[in-house]
Amino acid sequence: MHDIKTIRDDLAGFRADFLRRKPDESAADALIAKLVRLDDARKTAIQQAQAAQERRNAASKEIGAAMKAKDSALAEKLKAEVAELKETMGALEAQERDAKVALETELAAIPNRPLPEVPFGADENDNPEIRRVGEPKKFAFKPKEHFEIGEALGLMDFEAASRISGARFVLTKGRLARLERALAQFMLDLHTDHHGYLEINPPLLVRDRAMFGTAQLPKFYDDQFFATTSAVRAQQLAAALAGAPASEIERFRAGSDDIADFVGGILDRADTTEDFWLIPTAEVPLTNLVREQILDEASLPLRMTAGTPCFRAEAGAAGRDTRGMIRQHQFSKVEMVSITTPEQALEEHERMTACAEEVLKRLGLPYRVVLLCTGDMGFASQKTYDIEVWLPGQDRYREISSCSVCGDFQARRMAARYRPSEGKATRYVATLNGSGVAVGRALVAVLENYQNEDGSVTVPEVLRPYMGGLEKIEKA
Incomplete structure (x- = not known):
């Protein structure tokens, strides 16, 4: 797993190491652009959420002052703002979580960076x-x-x-x-x-x-052997089938999807906490x-x-x-x-x-x-x-x-x-x-x-x- 801060501190070095693994300049540039975009989206959501929190804290204090001054109209207006800020903060937190997950997913798929003494080669x-x-x-x-x-x-x-x-x-x-x-x-x-x-x-x-x-x-998902109990798998399959989209069921019945693809897709949506x-x-x-x-x-x-x-x-x-x-x-x-x-x-x-x-x-x-x-x-x-x-x-x-x-x-x-x-x-x-x-x-x-x-x-x-x-x- 890579550290996005280390990558961003030396984008040229990361790009050079990536090209030693996969000599495809367009792929390297596209990956770097995507990583930067996702990290910027995460940072922006955090900054906006912090700003909203600061404004909410300030507005809460202003509500107290307005009520003390018996300015009910201002107090109600501030309460409405606080409620709106609460919703905004929830949305921003969700955006930050989504951006973080997307960024970590990308980072998890990037191979380790070779040490300088490792020779470049194809196979x-x-x-x-x-x-x-x-x-x-x-x-x-x-x-x-x-x-x-x-x-x-x-x-x-x-x-x-x-x-x-x-x-x-x-x-x-x-x-x-x-x-x-x-x-x-x-x-x-x-x-x-x-x-x-x-x-x-x-x-x-x-x-x-x-x-x-x-x-x-x-x-390396395809290189591994998966094991679980038949009872757990049956429960997962039954529960997932109940919610399988009609379009997928129709493709399967029509022969467009084979049994491995159909069941695999179902299990991807199932709770697999008991799998090994x-x-x-x-x-x-x-x-x-x-x-x-x-x-x-x-x-x-x-x-x-x-x-x-x-x-x-x-x-x-x-x-x-x-x-x-x-x-x-x-x-x-x-x-x-x-x-x-x-x-x-x-x-x-x-x-x-x-x-x-x-x-x-x-x-x-x-x-x-x-x-x-x-x-x-x-x-x-x-x-x-x-x-x-x-x-x-x-x-x-x-x-x-x-x-x-x-x-x-x-x-x-x-x-x-x-x-x-x-x-x-x-x-x-x-x-x-x-x-x-x-x-x-x-x-x-x-x-x-x-x-x-x-x-x-x-x-x-x-x-x-x-x-x-x-x-x-x-x-x-």
Whole structure:
């Protein structure tokens, strides 16, 4: 969320940053003009309401003076003016509220401003490589992809998962399921015992204000999974249907609106206070732990981690990674979140990235770190490093972790502040998040990098204590 005062204090700087995200000068100019217009309307309504209040206060005193002077005609005239001013103030307050809501709606849809060191670019092809760690193994045979290995072992079943839940789900079994669990346990132990993160077991269902706070809503509405009780949804639907415009009902009956559009429009007008969202990442509940809080500077930085299932609709992934575990609707991830002062944020970003890298180092997996360009960076991010692990079956690096610093962008949406130790006015905290790392993709990487020609998979040494000492996964 942006601060309109900061924008107006440096319109040229805001415009330049916007163009680095979206190189469209007409869109930038139109947005700035709209923001200024809405802010001016809000300010004007406030000023006029204040003037009306001042005149009302003065008129009230004049009424007393007129009555004391026994000038009933003047007193009645002033009373009428006070009554009119009361109505005017109500209208002006409504105008101010409407302008404020409209302004905040516009501000909420604008991505975070990239830091100066973030390179300009259109997509992932413009991301500069920062470093490479580890050499890809040279196999004496043609390495297979993870799903070929898992299915050949009889421990990875996409067909069974599809019968239960549809596409983009997988079912792991036996020693492969244990390996997946071992990866998550290893990561959590590493981050808590060696990196100083506090483990949290958070809710997997969150309210919309929590999703708004970390900027999953409203921008990425279509990427989320929505959940509520059937009883609540039935009540909402029945109540909303009773007030549905006849024109909408007719369009639906005529086939102009499909069921999704029709019901979606109805529910947009319904009371959704009992609705929940399945978390797309533990970033959402972890970061929201500080929403509407005022922290002491001495308590910062806060470092938290959680290993959770995550749920994403993958709305924009049609035709991409349709085979295997790379892009699933449900997956496990160990997340890291840090809450800091603005001055600590960039140093914490480097630290967090190093914590994620340590996971791959201890697993013995080759990887590289890239700095995301403006066109590939997340909506809430100021700067992001992606860690990409080597997958020999695909003969390429694939993302396994993304570590981002968001500045006060999320904090403004959550009203999360801290009190400086000097005792000055409160300030917004800075928030950071990173994968430490994606468990499913780590499983993919282990299967492909540790595969053997006979179809077995060697268990990385660091995971063997979690596997009861097992050194190799073989077909049962």
